[in-house]
Amino acid sequence: MIYLTISGLSLFQVGLLISIREIIIYIFEIPSGVIADMYGKKVELIICFVFYIMSFLLFFIAGSFGIFAIAMILFGLGEAFRSGTHKAMIMSFLDHNDITATKTKVYGQTRAMSLVGSMVMSIVAIVFVIWLPEIKYLFLISIVPYVIDMLLIASYPSYLNEKRHTEFSLKEFLKQNVESVKYTFKDRKVRKLVFDESLYQAGYKSIKDYVQPLIITLSVSAGLLAFKNFSEDDNLKIYIGIIYAIIYLISSFASRNSYRVAKKVNHFSLVNFMWFASAIVALVLSFMTNNLFVIFASFILIYIFINLRKPVMIEEIGNASDKTKRASVLSIEAQLSSLLLVIFAPIIGALADYNMQLMFIVVGVIMMAIFLFNQFWNFKSLKLDNKEETLQS
Numbered sequence: 001m002i003y004l005t006i007s008g009l010s011l012f013q014v015g016l017l018i019s020i021r022e023i024i025i026y027i028f029e030i031p032s033g034v035i036a037d038m039y040g041k042k043v044e045l046i047i048c049f050v051f052y053i054m055s056f057l058l059f060f061i062a063g064s065f066g067i068f069a070i071a072m073i074l075f076g077l078g079e080a081f082r083s084g085t086h087k088a089m090i091m092s093f094l095d096h097n098d099i100t101a102t103k104t105k106v107y108g109q110t111r112a113m114s115l116v117g118s119m120v121m122s123i124v125a126i127v128f129v130i131w132l133p134e135i136k137y138l139f140l141i142s143i144v145p146y147v148i149d150m151l152l153i154a155s156y157p158s159y160l161n162e163k164r165h166t167e168f169s170l171k172e173f174l175k176q177n178v179e180s181v182k183y184t185f186k187d188r189k190v191r192k193l194v195f196d197e198s199l200y201q202a203g204y205k206s207i208k209d210y211v212q213p214l215i216i217t218l219s220v221s222a223g224l225l226a227f228k229n230f231s232e233d234d235n236l237k238i239y240i241g242i243i244y245a246i247i248y249l250i251s252s253f254a255s256r257n258s259y260r261v262a263k264k265v266n267h268f269s270l271v272n273f274m275w276f277a278s279a280i281v282a283l284v285l286s287f288m289t290n291n292l293f294v295i296f297a298s299f300i301l302i303y304i305f306i307n308l309r310k311p312v313m314i315e316e317i318g319n320a321s322d323k324t325k326r327a328s329v330l331s332i333e334a335q336l337s338s339l340l341l342v343i344f345a346p347i348i349g350a351l352a353d354y355n356m357q358l359m360f361i362v363v364g365v366i367m368m369a370i371f372l373f374n375q376f377w378n379f380k381s382l383k384l385d386n387k388e389e390t391l392q393s
C-alpha cells in the first residue's frame with residue numbers, strides 16, 4: 001500500500017489495483033482448488049511461488065499503472081494457487097497422523113510461526129530500506145526466501161500431494177469445478193460458514209490498508225523523528241518496519257492462543273463477536289482520524305481479531321467439509337471474499353479519497369448490520385431446533 005502511494009498512485013488507483021488482484025483471484029480460485037484436489041497440492045504450491053516471483057520482478061521495474069496492473073495479475077494468480085491449498089495440506093497431515101481434534105491449535109501455531117517470520121523480516125527490512133537506494137529493491141530481495149520456500153514445499157512427503165489424476169482431462173476438470181461449487185452451496189452448514197468468513201475477510205481487508213498510511217502520516221506530521229541521525233524519509237522507513245514488527249508479534253501471539261479462547265467460548269459467539277468488535281473499531285476510527293494513539297491501537301486490534309478468528313473458522317470449515325473437497329471449499333471461500341473485495345475496493349478507495357471518516361463509518365455500519373443479522377439468524381435457528389425437538393419428544 002505505502003509503496004504504491006509512494007510511486008505516485010492515487011488511493012483510487014490503488015483501489016483499482018486491489019480490484020484487479022481480486023478479480024484474478026476470483027476467476028482462478030475454484031479452478032486452483034480443483035487442480036490441487038485432482039492433480040496434487042505440492043505441484044500447485046510450487047506453481048504459485050513461480051507466479052509470486054514473477055510479480056516481484058514486475059513490481060521492481062514498474063513505473064506506470066499498466067505495469068503495476070500486470071504485476072498484480074501475477075500476484076493474484078499466486079494468491080489463488082496458494083489459498084486453501086496449504087490449509088488443506090495441513091488438514092491432510094493431521095488426518096494422516098490421527099490428530100484431527102486439534103485443527104485450531106495446529107493451524108493457529110502454523111500461522112503464528114509464519115507471523116514470527118514476518119516480524120523478523122520487518123526488522124531486517126529496516127536495514128535494507130535504509131541501505132538500499134529505493135524501497136522497490138525489497139522486491140528483489142524478497143525473491144530469495146520465496147525460492148527457499150519453494151524448495152521446502154518440494155521436500156514435503158509425497159502423501160501430502162494427494163494426486164488423484166495423472167493426466168489432465170478438461171471435461172473432468174470442469175465437472176469437478178461444478179461439483180465443488182454445488183457441494184459448497186448445497187450443504188447448509190458449509191454455505192453459512194463460507195459466507196460468514198468471506199464477508200469478514202472482505203471487511204477486514206477493506207479497512208486495514210487505510211489505517212496504516214494514517215499512522216505514518218500522523219507520525220511524520222507530528223515531527224516524531226525518533227531517530228535523529230536519520231533523515232525524515234529514513235525515519236518513515238523505520239516507522240513502517242517497527243509498526244509491522246509489533247503488529248506481526250501481537251498477531252502471532254493471538255493466532256497461537258486462539259485455540260485457548262476457542263476452548264472457553266462458544267465458536268459462534270466468538271466469531272460473531274468479532275463482527276461487533278470490528279464495527280466498533282471502524283466507528284471509533286471515523287471520529288479519531290487525528291489521534292495517533294487511537295489509530296495505532298485500532299490497527300493492532302484489527303490484526304488481533306483476524307488472527308483469533310481465522311484458525312477457528314478454518315477448523316469449522318474443514319470439519320464441515322468432505323475431506324476430498326477441502327481445498328476446493330476453502331478456495332471457494334477465498335473466491336467469494338475476492339468477489340466482495342472486487343466490488344468494495346474501488347468504492348472504499350473512492351470514499352477514502354473523498355473523506356476518510358465517511359469511509360470508516362460506512363464500513364462500521366455494514367459490519368454492525370452483519371453482526372445483528374447473525375444474532376437474529378442464530379436465535380431463529382435455535383428456536384426452530386427447540387421446536388423440532390419438542391415435536392419429536
